[in-house]
Amino acid sequence: MTASTDTMTDHWIDGSPTTGAGAIAVVNPATGETIAEVPRGGTAEIDAAVGAAQRAFPAWSATPVADRVAAVLRIREGIKARHEELAQSITAEMGSPIAFSRSVQLGMPMASSKGVAGVAESFAWSEEIGNSLVVREPIGVVGAITPWNYPLHQVVAKLAPALVAGCTVVLKPSEVAPLTAGALAAITAEAGLPAGVFNVVHGTGPEAGEALAAHPGVDMVSFTGSVAAGRRVQEVGAATVKRVALELGGKSANIVLDDAELSKAVKVGLGNCFINGGQTCTAWTRLLVPEALHDQVVELAVAQTAKYGVGDPTDESTRIGPMSSATQQERVTQYLERGVADGAQLAVGGPGRPDGVSEAGAYVRPTIFAGVRRDMTVAQEEIFGPVLSVMPYSDVDEAVDIANSTIYGLAGAVFAGTQERGVEVARRMRTGQVDVNGGAFNPVAPFGGYKQSGTGRELGRYGLEEFLEIKSIQL
Structure with a gap:
């Protein structure tokens, strides 16, 4: 039937x-x-x-x-x-x-x-x-x-x-x-x-x-x-x-350590940020990187963003469709404008409609902000759109402190040179689930959040x- x-x-x-x-x-x-x-x-x-x-x-x-x-x-x-x-x-x-x-x-x-x-x-x-x-x-x-x-x-x-x-x-x-x-x-x-x-x-x-x-x-x-x-x-x-x-909600941090494989960390991290157009509570929307690697990571992320085509969701090649509604489109746009106003560096994307999409559709531009500080709105509030904040840190203690500095604690990630080091940092994160080096989602593991x-x-x-x-x- x-x-x-x-x-x-x-x-x-x-x-x-x-x-x-x-x-x-x-x-x-x-x-x-x-x-x-x-x-x-x-x-x-x-x-x-x-x-x-x-x-x-x-x-x-x-x-x-x-x-x-x-x-x-x-x-x-x-x-x-x-x-x-x-x-x-x-x-x-x-x-x-x-x-x-x-x-x-x-x-x-x-x-x-x-x-x-x-x-x-x-x-x-x-x-x-x-x-x-x-x-x-x-x-x-x-x-x-x-x-x-x-x-x-x-x-x-x-x-x-x-x-x-x-x-x-x-x-x-x-x-x-x-x-x-x-x-x-x-x-x-x-x-x-x-x-x-x-x-x-x-x-x-x-x-x-x-x-x-x-x-x-x-x-x-x-x-x-x-x-x-x-x-x-x-x-x-x-x-x-x-x-x-x-x-x-969530405002999940992806901590990239200094010995991590950067290309993998950025590729997997961006995928987990832009998943479902960023409309995912577990999205890794904060990318925490060592200060010395910040510019290199931003360059890699911008290049990777080019692979996320925005368009008609019925097209098999589309990776990011519209936001779920005009209301959600407006919400995301307001956050993009706020990020610019607060001084975040716009690496790619930003306010405005993507090229080549329907004028009637609720589309936004996939966006990467660089040099984001923990006190900025885009680093604290859940945007629920394809928006990544790249945040530099000085040492691992500061990285963990930044990761734990929001009201949320739903998900997160660590990329490290060894699984042992990754798990050590994951244990310090106040969040319900952490992926180490791209660990796969487990449908029978407990899912939920802190705070x-x-x-x-x-x-x-x-x-x-x-x-x-x-x-x-x-x-």
């Missing part, structure tokens, strides 16, 4: 499409054209969805773990069967280049769902401690609120472990990129997920999102998004003392544990 237009754009409550009042336009950021509309849900729709999830919870939580895992794997197969359709949807609604949508936007949810399914097989659902039987049980109804930058992966990273844990879910996807969530709802139904186990309510954060976080029938909220919105979710959730897991980058962890065993309560039974 192919997802119908209704399935793609309506709410999904208690196992079926549900129409709603109001309309939110879904705009293709490459063309400025409205490609769909979703209803503007609020308290009533959230209440209906939470009610459905509550009714479904007893039976789903009592379903054997093996059957819950099998359901997640069937959903994964459904995603695989619709691979091209989903990739095209993501590219249309938020502008990821089609090659990136096929490889990463689809590859990550495939990997994370398979990962948590594998973890469940050996997971310690119960253990004996002295005269106590300690059991892990599903927390209940989960409210999931997800962003637009990875509209399938961010949902599956919450949905798959929640389902394996035995929870039921109400999702409020981003109104900027909601269509993929509608397709996923149809896939879950085809996979045999019982009605009410997974529900989708479209709407804005202040309306549907806040209603979900505040609902007394929701036992846990798992949120991915901005720090400001995360603070509000935590505040609203506190009224009912529900568990709140937050995956928020204002959030609370809790996603993926693998640690992600599964977020959705479980712990009970002690004394014998």
Whole structure:
């Protein structure tokens, strides 16, 4: 069965499409054209969805773990069967280049769902401690609120472990990129997920999102998004003392040591800065280099930037598409102007529209600032665009101090002559994950941040544990 237009754009409550009042336009950021509309849900729709999830919870939580895992794997197969359709949807609604949508936007949810399914097989659902039987049980109804930058992966990273844990879910996807969530709802139904186990309510954060976080029938909220919105979710959730897991922003540092292989450090570092047009919370947006190597590194980075063609995201050769919306384009442009005003050296790019792109598209120029100081706005705030700040340091202690000097602590990197030296520096960084010499992403390792980058962890065993309560039974 192919997802119908209704399935793609309506709410999904208690196992079926549900129409709603109001309309939110879904705009293709490459063309400025409205490609769909979703209803503007609020308290009533959230209440209906939470009610459905509550009714479904007893039976789903009592379903054997093996059957819950099998359901997640069937959903994964459904995603695989619709691979091209989903990739095209993501590219249309938020502008990821089609090659990136096929490889990463689809590859990550495939990997994370398979990962948590594998973890469940050996997971310690119960253990004996002295005269106590300690059991892990599903927390209940989960409210999931997800962003637009990875509209399938961010949902599956919450949905798959929640389902394996035995929870039921109400999702409020981003109104900027909601269509993929509608397709996923149809896939879950085809996979045999019982009605009410997974529900989708479209709407804005202040309306549907806040209603979900505040609902007394929701036992846990798992949120991915901005720090400001995360603070509000935590505040609203506190009224009912529900568990709140937050995956928020980042301003990740890539520390290049004096004995590192510079060409690799710059190539991999720039790739991890410009990934998804820089619209990635883990993007390595600060490149920290020894003072003596600063100019050489900037020259290498500028040359490497020429390989990042900006253009139509449906073109197979495009590496950077538009920003997700005109609003995001304006936000990035304002940061570029601020960087220039603050005295950062513009090595390449800067404010203005790239050459050869649609005038209607939300495009920005890939930009490198050199000689950036730690007190500059572009070194402290999350820009969420293809913008790299190159920052010189005098010694390793200063490099670590600069890396740790923001409110964030989500990701980072170290490039060193030896793995041992790289790990030594990585241990000193106050951040949730660090890649050493380009270490590969691990879909079953814990993912989350320090400081204002959030609370809790996603993926693998640690992600599964977020959705479980712990009970002690004394014998």
